[in-house]
Amino acid sequence: MAVMKMNCFLLFVAILLCIEVANANGVVRLNLNGSVDPSNTEGVIEVYYNNRWGSICYLDVFSMFYMYVPDVVCHQLGYTGGNIGSNSGVVNTSPVFGLVECSDSYLTLTQCSCNTDFSPNCTFADNLDITCYATRIWDNPYPGMVRLQGGNYTGQGIVQVYCNNEWAAVCNDGGLIEDETGWTICTQLGYNVYDVGTTSYTGKAWLDNVDCSSDDSDEDPPSCLSKCSGGKCPSSTFSCSTALNVTCAHGITFYPGGIKDACKFAHGLSGGAIAGIAVSGCLVGFIIGFIILCICCCKRRSSSAPVQGRSTERDNILNRRNTAINYSKV
Template sequence: MWNKEFQCVGNETHLVYCPRISHVNQTCSHANDASVICSRFRLLNGSSECSGRVEIQVLGAWGTLCDSRWDLLDANVLCRQLDCGFAVSAPGGGYFGKGTGSVWTDTFHCKGTEPHLGHCPVTALGASQCSHDNDASVICSGRSESLRLLNGESRCDGRVEISLRGVWSRVLDDQWDMNDASVVCRQLQCGAAEKAYNPPKSERGTGPVGLRRVQCAGNETHLTLCDKSTSEAAQAGIAEDVGVVCSGSRQIRLVNGAGRCAGRVEIYYNGSWGTVCDDSWDLSDSNVVCKQLGCGHAINATVSAHYGQGSGPIWLDDVNCSGNESDLWACPSRVLGQHNCRLKEDAGVLCSGLFCECFCKGFNGVGRCLWRSL
C-alpha cells in the first residue's frame, strides 16, 4: 500500500515527477484504493473546451467519428463524461472543420443517462469510407451548468441536484410544486414541466444539502434566482428530496420483439412507461415510430397485443399519423392518458431495421462477425 500523497500540478509527463508528501501516522486499507477513468475522447476546434469536433483514440492514434449515427443522446453522454453539462446540439457535416486520420463508424446506442460512452452499447463497425466531410461534433452547455437530474430515464427527469461551490448537493423542499419544476426544466432546456414530486425513500440522495425550501414564481431563468434557504440557514423541518419530469423526457421504445426494432410500442411519459392502444393503428403510425427510433420503415403494424400485454398505463389512443411527423406524440390522438382500451389491445411495430447482415472484419476479410442494420 503506497500511502504517499501526490501533489501534481497536472502537466507533468509522469507521476514520478510530481512532488510527494509522506504521512507516517496515516493508516490505509485496500478499501481506500485510488482509481482513475481515462477518456479516449476529445473535442477539437470549438470555441471552448466544451464544444468541437469529436475525436476518438484507437491504438494510440486519434481519428474522427462519422456523423451517420451520432445523435443527441450519444452527445449528451459525452458532454457529461467531459464534465461539460448537457448536449445542446450534435451537428454533423464537419461543422468544426475536417479532422485527420481514420474516420470511425462505431455506432453508440446511448439512452442519454449513462455517465460515460463506455457504458453505452456499441456496434463496432471500425474505420470506413466515410470522409472527413462527415465528421461528428457536439456543442455542450458548458461547465457553468449548475443543475442535474438523477435516477430518471433521461437527462430531463429525476431527482434534482445543484452544484454549489463545485460540490453536487441535494435540493430539499416540503412544498415543491410545478412553479419550481418549471424553472428546473427551463434551466436544463428540457421543455415544460409535467410533474413535480418527492422521490421515494429508495431514491433519496445521501450527499450534502445545497438548498432548502425553494419558492419560485415560475418565470425565473435559474433555480438560484428563486426565494430559497441555504442548508446552513435552515436545518430543521421535514423537507425531502425533490424531483421533476419535463416534457423533454418523453421517449419511445419497442419491447418483447426480436430486437430493438420490433415489439410492443411503449412511451415514457409523466415518469412512467406505458402502452399505445391499437384503435386505428396502421402503417402510417408505425412508420413514425420506426423513423423516430432510427429503424427504417414499417413492415407491419400489429394489434391485439401481438407482442404481449404491457403492465403500465395506456398513454395513447386513436393515433392518426400522416407518416411525416417527427415523433409519435406529434400525431393527432386523444389527450395523453385518455382512452377506452384495455392492455389486450396494445399496439406493436415491425420495422425494416430488424433485419441485419453479418460481415467479417479482419485480415483478408476473416475475423470476428459484426452486425449492422440494413
C-alpha cells in the first residue's frame, strides 16, 4: 500500500505545512535550569506540541516505558544517545505527554508512542530530564547520510550530504525544486512534514538538482536521498550558488518517518541485497522477540504483579500503552 500518493495529497500537505511547519511541531530542546540554549546537552526535555512547549511526565512505576526516550531525543538533537538524569534543577514546565515509549532506532520523539493523557498528580519535579552523549551522530557518518545545518534547530537548514569522507551541500542551481525531494530528506531524518526552498550559498557541493519524483503516481518517493535521481555520490565536489534549504516537522502521522541507519545500506546496494538484509533482520528480530515473550510469560506465571515489557513493534507498543493508561489513572 502506498504510504503517500503525491498527486492526491499535495494540496493536503501544503495546508498541513501552514499549520505545522510554521510552529515547528515536534521540535525538542533541553531546558537546563531555565536556559534553552540549542547547545545544551542536558536538561529537562521540552517538546513543542499543539502550539506550546511542554515536558514529559516521568512516572517511576512505568520506568520501562521511558527506556529509549533519552536515546531518541538525543538522536533528534544530533547525538548518538543519552541517559535519564541531568544536572538541571526543577524546571516549571507543564507536561504535554505522559507515558512515552520509543524504539531505540527512532530519530525523532514524535515517532514514539506519546500519550497525551497524564496523571493529574504530575508535578514539575516529575519532568523527565536527560543527558546526551558527547558524540554526534554524524561523527561516524555513512555515504549518503544527510543532515541540516544553519537552521534554528536540527530539523531545519541547508541540506548537506556525506560523500567520500567529506560533508558538502546539496544544491539546486537549476531553479526547479521537486517537492518530493524535500519529502525524502525529511523522511530520512525521521520527520513526516516538510517545507523545501533554496538559499544563497557559496561553497562546496556534492549534488545538484536531485529529483526524487516518480512517473508512477501510485509510487511513494524514495525514503533515502541516495535512491533518488542524481542522489548518488559523485567522485568530486563542485561550487554552487544556490543550496537546498529544508524545514522538517511532524504533522498528522500518515507516515512515521525513517529510522536510524535505514539508509546506511541503501547507497550502492541493489534492491535484492536490501531485501535480503531486511529479511535477515526480521528473522533475527522474530527469534529475539520469541525468546523475550517466553521470558515474560514465565515471569507472569510466577508473579501476580503486572509486568512492563518493551517491543520495537509499534502495534504492540500501542496495545501495552493503552493498558498502562488504565494503571496510571488509578
